[in-house]
Amino acid sequence: MLMTGAQAIVASLLKEGVDTVFGYPGGTNLPLFDALNDSTIHHVLTVHEQGAAHAADGYARASGQVGVCLATSGPGATNLVTGLATAFMDSVPVVAITGQVQTNLIGRDAFQEIDITGITMPITKHNFLVKDIEKLPEIMWRAFDIARSGRPGPVLVDVPRDLQSNTYDFTNIESMYSRSTLVRQSPDLPARIVKAAAAISAAKRPVIIAGGGCISANAGEALTKFAECCNLPVVTTLMGIGAFPGGHGNLLGMTGLHGLKAANHAVHDADVLIVTGSRFNDRVTGDRASYAAGKTIIHIDIDPAEVHKNVDAAVPLVGEMNMILGELLQAVKPGDLSAWWTAIRQTQAESKTVIPEDVLTAPLVMSELNRQTGGQDVIYVTDVGQHQMWAAQYLEVKSPRGFLTSGGLGAMGFGLPAALGAQLAIPNKRVVHIVGDGGLKMTGCELYTVAVEQQPIISVVINNHSLGMVRQLQHCFYGKRYANSLLPHAMDFKAFASAFNIPATVTNSLAEFSEAFAAAWQRQGPGLIVANIATNDLVTPMIAPGGSMDEYVNMD
Numbered sequence: 377m378l379m380t381g382a383q384a385i386v387a388s389l390l391k392e393g394v395d396t397v398f399g400y401p402g403g404t405n406l407p408l409f410d411a412l413n414d415s416t417i418h419h420v421l422t423v424h425e426q427g428a429a430h431a432a433d434g435y436a437r438a439s440g441q442v443g444v445c446l447a448t449s450g451p452g453a454t455n456l457v458t459g460l461a462t463a464f465m466d467s468v469p470v471v472a473i474t475g476q477v478q479t480n481l482i483g484r485d486a487f488q489e490i491d492i493t494g495i496t497m498p499i500t501k502h503n504f505l506v507k508d509i510e511k512l513p514e515i516m517w518r519a520f521d522i523a524r525s526g527r528p529g530p531v532l533v534d535v536p537r538d539l540q541s542n543t544y545d546f547t548n549i550e551s552m553y554s555r556s557t558l559v560r561q562s563p564d565l566p567a568r569i570v571k572a573a574a575a576i577s578a579a580k581r582p583v584i585i586a587g588g589g590c591i592s593a594n595a596g597e598a599l600t601k602f603a604e605c606c607n608l609p610v611v612t613t614l615m616g617i618g619a620f621p622g623g624h625g626n627l628l629g630m631t632g633l634h635g636l637k638a639a640n641h642a643v644h645d646a647d648v649l650i651v652t653g654s655r656f657n658d659r660v661t662g663d664r665a666s667y668a669a670g671k672t673i674i675h676i677d678i679d680p681a682e683v684h685k686n687v688d689a690a691v692p693l694v695g696e697m698n699m700i701l702g703e704l705l706q707a708v709k710p711g712d713l714s715a716w717w718t719a720i721r722q723t724q725a726e727s728k729t730v731i732p733e734d735v736l737t738a739p740l741v742m743s744e745l746n747r748q749t750g751g752q753d754v755i756y757v758t759d760v761g762q763h764q765m766w767a768a769q770y771l772e773v774k775s776p777r778g779f780l781t782s783g784g785l786g787a788m789g790f791g792l793p794a795a796l797g798a799q800l801a802i803p804n805k806r807v808v809h810i811v812g813d814g815g816l817k818m819t820g821c822e823l824y825t826v827a828v829e830q831q832p833i834i835s836v837v838i839n840n841h842s843l844g845m846v847r848q849l850q851h852c853f854y855g856k857r858y859a860n861s862l863l864p865h866a867m868d869f870k871a872f873a874s875a876f877n878i879p880a881t882v883t884n885s886l887a888e889f890s891e892a893f894a895a896a897w898q899r900q901g902p903g904l905i906v907a908n909i910a911t912n913d914l915v916t917p918m919i920a921p922g923g924s925m926d927e928y929v930n931m932d
């Protein structure tokens with residue numbers, strides 16, 4: 377069928393079932409925008425291309441589908457970089473389509489020419505510079521296939537402007553859509569599963585660590601079944617929050633640098649760790665040698681490159697997680713873990729914190745969110761900093777894809793555009809965006825897009841008048857010298873939100889916050905609530921960076 381390259385791209389997007397894309401136009405992607413205009417695809421015009429990339433990422437995290445973002449060449453493409461790196465570090469399937477200068481200008485330092493495939497090589501799973509128009513459908517198909525298969529990740533397709541506007545008789549668009557994706561697995565997987573099951577059956581102090589890979593693999597249900605059946609304690613990494621239902625008796629909370637004591641102690645004292653989809657990031661392990669000492673580690677992952685990368689596993693199980701957990705469930709003979717549970721319950725009781733209600737604090741805000749949202753399945757999207765850790769520690773996340781956060785890159789500014797993507801992907805759930813006063817200034821311009829799209833996102837600004845997490849590090853490790861981490865100039869966030877016609881409330885107490893959130897929840901449009909908290913509040917506990925899981929930083 378005779379069509380332009382841009383029309384072929386749109387046809388490919390439709391074949392992939394794409395209904396929403398996020399982007400920003402410019403000289404080299406105008407043919408694509410023109411073709412999109414004739415399609416049913418909803419194009420969300422963000423304020424900045426970083427917003428488009430994070431929104432596509434949020435869309436993908438919330439839905440499990442590939443998120444799509446578009447940008448022009450040069451500055452448009454480079455503005456995608458932080459968003460692509462964020463998606464890469466957290467294994468999120470995103471396809472970015474960038475315009476490139478026309479073919480005969482490539483390599484001539486043309487206006488807005490940038491080597492975006494070179495720049496994004498280390499932060500994409502793969503990228504393409506399209507050189508032949510007839511290859512477009514195949515490249516688009518490959519891009520989606522690579523983005524979503526195995527360990528998901530971002531893929532970039534760079535398309536010169538002339539290839540978008542030239543016409544070609546495309547006959548191959550239909551035929552591209554019949555192939556299936558490959559799943560890698562350990563060749564001797566059945567034997568390894570037997571070995572793993574024996575280790576779990578014999579364990580005296582087993583613990584499951586649920587990582588982000590468990591959510592990407594849609595294995596939350598299988599994990600829950602497995603843990604319940606064997607009565608295993610479960611901890612999650614930051615990326616794994618939601619893999620196991622919040623409020624479940626077997627869940628000990630988040631492990632890692634700012635993990636809960638009961639979770640970290642259980643990991644520290646465990647004899648067998650069953651690790652599902654975690655890369656053993658330094659924030660999870662602290663000192664790797666003491667972390668792994670004396671433990672049998674069973675590492676389930678789709679990506680063979682993760683095995684033995686940071687921590688040696690006695691039994692690596694590479695393959696599809698639902699299948700592996702299902703097989704393990706059949707093979708395990710649960711032992712008596714009553715002594716282990718008694719020890720865990722004791723640590724939980726000893727480390728239980730009572731949140732005072734007389735002063736507004738971030739933990740109090742989180743517990744109020746838990747109370748008001750109750751059993752409802754909310755999607756929480758955080759930014760990066762102290763508020764992110766408080767959210768991770770205190771929020772009850774009911775289901776997988778219910779807690780979206782930039783875990784690997786830790787990119788401030790992720791929250792708001794990712795919340796927008798998530799809300800557009802899952803309109804029947806409410807998105808609550810939690811952000812610091814620093815991070816909101818980074819990508820707060822996307823409130824414009826939220827307002828245009830009239831998405832009912834509730835933004836909760838934890839306002840400590842500082843770059844709190846940086847201030848906390850300075851408090852602990854730089855002799856309380858708060859260089860450039862204080863934000864003393866009063867920022868009127870209410871006026872800021874009002875500029876976009878978004879209703880906002882400033883709160884200074886639990887009663888005020890409670891009332892403001894209840895009102896925002898009732899309203900169907902976007903809303904913003906500022907929760908003013910003390911500047912010197914610190915996230916506790918904190919494991920000494922690079923230390924053992926039971927070594928805490930002195931916060932005095």
Ligand SMILES: Cc1ncc(C[n+]2csc(CCOP(=O)(O)OP(=O)(O)O)c2C)c(N)n1
Binds near residue numbers: 761842843844846
């Ligand atoms: C893009 C980016 N720049 C810098 C940092 C380093 N950083 C990590 S947390 C943080 C402070 C965040 O402050 P705020 O948004 O107010 O949140 P808070 O920690 O106060 O909750 C900074 C600067 C980062 N993570 N991302």
